[in-house]
Amino acid sequence: MTNKKILLDHGSGGVASRELIETVFLPGLANPILSQFEDSAVLSVGSTKLAFTTDGYVVDPIFFPGGDIGKLAVHGTINDLAMQGAEPIGLSLSLIMEEGFPFDDLERLADSIAEAAKTSNVPIVTGDTKVVPRGKADKIFITTSGVGVVPANITLGSGLARPGDTVLLSGFMGDHGVTIMSARAGLSIESSIESDTASLHTLVSALLKKNPEAVRCLRDPTRGGVATVLHEIAKKSHVQIEIDENRLPVRSGVNTACEMLGLDPLYLANEGKCIAIVDPEAAEDLLTVMHNTVEGKDARIIGSVQESKPDHRHGRVILNTVIGGARVVGPLSGEPLPRIC
Amino acid sequence: MTNKKILLDHGSGGVASRELIETVFLPGLANPILSQFEDSAVLSVGSTKLAFTTDGYVVDPIFFPGGDIGKLAVHGTINDLAMQGAEPIGLSLSLIMEEGFPFDDLERLADSIAEAAKTSNVPIVTGDTKVVPRGKADKIFITTSGVGVVPANITLGSGLARPGDTVLLSGFMGDHGVTIMSARAGLSIESSIESDTASLHTLVSALLKKNPEAVRCLRDPTRGGVATVLHEIAKKSHVQIEIDENRLPVRSGVNTACEMLGLDPLYLANEGKCIAIVDPEAAEDLLTVMHNTVEGKDARIIGSVQESKPDHRHGRVILNTVIGGARVVGPLSGEPLPRIC
Numbered sequence: 001m002t003n004k005k006i007l008l009d010h011g012s013g014g015v016a017s018r019e020l021i022e023t024v025f026l027p028g029l030a031n032p033i034l035s036q037f038e039d040s041a042v043l044s045v046g047s048t049k050l051a052f053t054t055d056g057y058v059v060d061p062i063f064f065p066g067g068d069i070g071k072l073a074v075h076g077t078i079n080d081l082a083m084q085g086a087e088p089i090g091l092s093l094s095l096i097m098e099e100g101f102p103f104d105d106l107e108r109l110a111d112s113i114a115e116a117a118k119t120s121n122v123p124i125v126t127g128d129t130k131v132v133p134r135g136k137a138d139k140i141f142i143t144t145s146g147v148g149v150v151p152a153n154i155t156l157g158s159g160l161a162r163p164g165d166t167v168l169l170s171g172f173m174g175d176h177g178v179t180i181m182s183a184r185a186g187l188s189i190e191s192s193i194e195s196d197t198a199s200l201h202t203l204v205s206a207l208l209k210k211n212p213e214a215v216r217c218l219r220d221p222t223r224g225g226v227a228t229v230l231h232e233i234a235k236k237s238h239v240q241i242e243i244d245e246n247r248l249p250v251r252s253g254v255n256t257a258c259e260m261l262g263l264d265p266l267y268l269a270n271e272g273k274c275i276a277i278v279d280p281e282a283a284e285d286l287l288t289v290m291h292n293t294v295e296g297k298d299a300r301i302i303g304s305v306q307e308s309k310p311d312h313r314h315g316r317v318i319l320n321t322v323i324g325g326a327r328v329v330g331p332l333s334g335e336p337l338p339r340i341c
Numbered sequence: 342m343t344n345k346k347i348l349l350d351h352g353s354g355g356v357a358s359r360e361l362i363e364t365v366f367l368p369g370l371a372n373p374i375l376s377q378f379e380d381s382a383v384l385s386v387g388s389t390k391l392a393f394t395t396d397g398y399v400v401d402p403i404f405f406p407g408g409d410i411g412k413l414a415v416h417g418t419i420n421d422l423a424m425q426g427a428e429p430i431g432l433s434l435s436l437i438m439e440e441g442f443p444f445d446d447l448e449r450l451a452d453s454i455a456e457a458a459k460t461s462n463v464p465i466v467t468g469d470t471k472v473v474p475r476g477k478a479d480k481i482f483i484t485t486s487g488v489g490v491v492p493a494n495i496t497l498g499s500g501l502a503r504p505g506d507t508v509l510l511s512g513f514m515g516d517h518g519v520t521i522m523s524a525r526a527g528l529s530i531e532s533s534i535e536s537d538t539a540s541l542h543t544l545v546s547a548l549l550k551k552n553p554e555a556v557r558c559l560r561d562p563t564r565g566g567v568a569t570v571l572h573e574i575a576k577k578s579h580v581q582i583e584i585d586e587n588r589l590p591v592r593s594g595v596n597t598a599c600e601m602l603g604l605d606p607l608y609l610a611n612e613g614k615c616i617a618i619v620d621p622e623a624a625e626d627l628l629t630v631m632h633n634t635v636e637g638k639d640a641r642i643i644g645s646v647q648e649s650k651p652d653h654r655h656g657r658v659i660l661n662t663v664i665g666g667a668r669v670v671g672p673l674s675g676e677p678l679p680r681i682c
Contacts, residue, residue: 002444002445003443004443004444004445005440005441005442005443005444006438006439006440006441006442006443006444006447006472007440007472008440008472008474009472010438010470010472011438011470011471011472011473012472017470020470021468021470024444024447024448024451025451025454025455025468027455028451028452028454028455028456028459029451029454029455029458029464029465031464031465031466033431033464033466033467034464034465034466034467034468040467041431041433041466041467043430043431043466043488045386045389045391045430045490046389048386048387048389050386050391050488052431052433052466052467052486052488053433053467054433054434054435054467054468054469054484054486055435055469056435056436056437056469056470056471056484057471058437058471058473058478060473060477089384089386090374090382090384090393092382092393092394092395092486093395094395094396094397094484094486095397096397096399096437096482096484097347097351097352098347099346099347099348099349099679100346100347101346101347102344102345102346102347103343103345103346103347103365104343104345106347106365107365110365110366110369110370111369113366113369113370114366114368114369114370115369117370118369123370123372123374123375124370124372124375125372125374125375125382125384125393126374126375126381126382126393126394126395127362127366127375127395128395128396128397128484129351129352129358129361129362129397130352130397130398130399130482130680131347131348131349131350131351131352131353131679132352132399132401132479132482132679132680133349133679133680135476136401136478136479136680137399137477137478137479137482138473138477138478141437141473141478141482143395143397143435143437143469143484143486145393145395145433145435145484145486147384147391147393147488149386338440338472338473338474339471339473339474
């Protein structure tokens with residue numbers, strides 16, 4: 001018997017979330033697939049490799065510049081499949097609604113979900129609806145799950161980065177996070193900034209078609225941002241990842257809003273971006289592939305993978321700053337940004 | 342612009358739930374798989390038939406005699422797969438928690454989930470955790486999804502019942518519904534009644550092994566109960582289903598509680614029972630198979646499938662009462678039993 005309680009930070013996708021899962025759930029549930037901690041589980045069915053993933057969406061507000069909770073759920077689950085190299089074949093949609101939720105809003109979300117599924121060319125094949133009494137949930141929560149097929153020749157993983165590899169980021173950082181935090185803070189100065197919510201499976205498919213052997217790892221930096229995802233890759237691959245501050249793509253409006261709100265773009269959620277760790281010899285070609293897609297037109301090389309240092313064998317992330325310094329970049333910790341997705 | 346709002350009844354699994362999905366979601370999302378409205382979607386991947394399903398659990402209270410929200414979620418999703426004849430291969434677990442939820446309760450749920458997954462021999466392979474501020478959710482909501490493989494020779498569906506078929510029910514009706522409603526009403530007179538939450542994939546596998554051709558349709562009568570599920574089968578198969586009141590298995594404690602609470606066991610949720618529509622020539626054999634399992638030891642033949650009548654071509658359900666009358670049984674309507682699962 002303890003008096004410990006769940007805190008907002010346990011849902012932030014950073015250190016506390018990870019600890020919660022490792023201490024409360026893994027002891028009883030551990031199995032080789034779950035313990036991989038990838039964006040999707042990969043299951044073998046005969047000779048077929050299936051990807052399977054789930055994510056709950058509780059974003060507040062539910063409508064925001066550039067998207068809404070429905071679109072976010074569809075794109076997010078497609079992206080979790082895509083990060084394992086899977087071609088999505090179907091999504092599920094589970095809604096938990098608060099009594100009194102306006103029909104008009106639900107219809108607007110249904111249209112948005114339908115449009116996101118249609119433009120992504122991934123069908124929603126099954127679903128569920130629950131309603132709880134007024135005051136027992138906040139408007140609507142959406143959990144989407146997805147199934148996809150991983151081509152036989154593709155194996156991606158956060159533990160597969162190698163010294164010498166190049167780190168690509170498919171576009172500007174922090175757009176989604178700043179959009180949500182600005183909306184909640186009532187800031188409207190940066191009207192040009194909107195959520196980057198988008199499906200990335202077309203971009204991923206193009207990368208893997210161009211050079212399937214050269215791509216080691218793909219991750220979408222959602223909750224916890226680029227910093228947290230790079231930290232996970234560094235730890236799982238036992239490497240040092242160095243990124244250069246002057247190469248990090250951040251819109252000036254996002255920088256301004258971050259200064260006003262006291263946020264760091266490296267830790268802000270992105271909902272239509274991916275990090276790709278790739279063979280350095282293929283990096284320029286793969287960057288060009290990204291540039292030829294709508295979602296990756298602002299892609300950049302942001303850093304490289306190095307041997308881990310003798311005193312940091314477990315791996316770490318270093319930011320080479322614009323003023324010539326070097327700063328260790330940890331995962332998101334103690335700075336909860338609740339309901340960002 | 343309307344002033345229509347979501348009502349509790351929209352989540353009850355009856356007429357209102359169905360209308361909500363048909364009017365709000367199907368117009369934009371419709372595809373041949375979703376429109377089947379089965380417990381699981383069945384997707385083809387090469388020559389493999391995959392079942393895929395999702396369900397949100399919002400039951401109140403989260404701990405109840407015979408189970409808890411975690412066990413319910415694991416069993417419920419396994420059962421939705423099993424009802425399509427699928428062998429479950431993996432589950433996902435998505436948690437939405439309220440800030441301040443006690444760690445002790447979460448650990449108790451984690452243990453229960455782990456035990457349910459272990460005894461069912463189905464691994465949890467992926468998951469997600471979100472936390473919302475205090476007052477924005479009620480303790481914990483769990484959405485589980487599942488993937489399974491349907492043997493090549495198995496095709497089950499609510500539209501496949503044929504005149505002459507026999508209707509089996511795997512055990513007593515209403516245990517789960519009465520347990521939850523009694524707990525909420527503060528009734529403790531029926532301490533012998535507890536939720537029937539259980540996994541049915543072993544029972545289903547035994548039925549299909551015994552006689553794969555003889556089983557037309559399997560459904561688990563959760564929200565909406567036996568009445569609502571039989572109504573759906575009758576409508577989709579365009580048949581009349583007749584059930585005999587004197588054959589319906591209801592525990593005396595459930596009957597007593599139903600009388601006190603004004604509930605009808607035919608509409609109460611079950612979480613470890615299935616209805617099987619089977620070839621009459623195989624019915625006795627399949628009943629014996631059920632009797633040889635823990636979950637089906639109280640199984641009974643409860644009725645039969647008839648040709649639809651000229652003035653009810655769309656199908657209907659008739660209850661032959663103990664006093665010799667006949668009553669039309671509709672789906673659950675206008676009697677919301679919120680947060681029953």
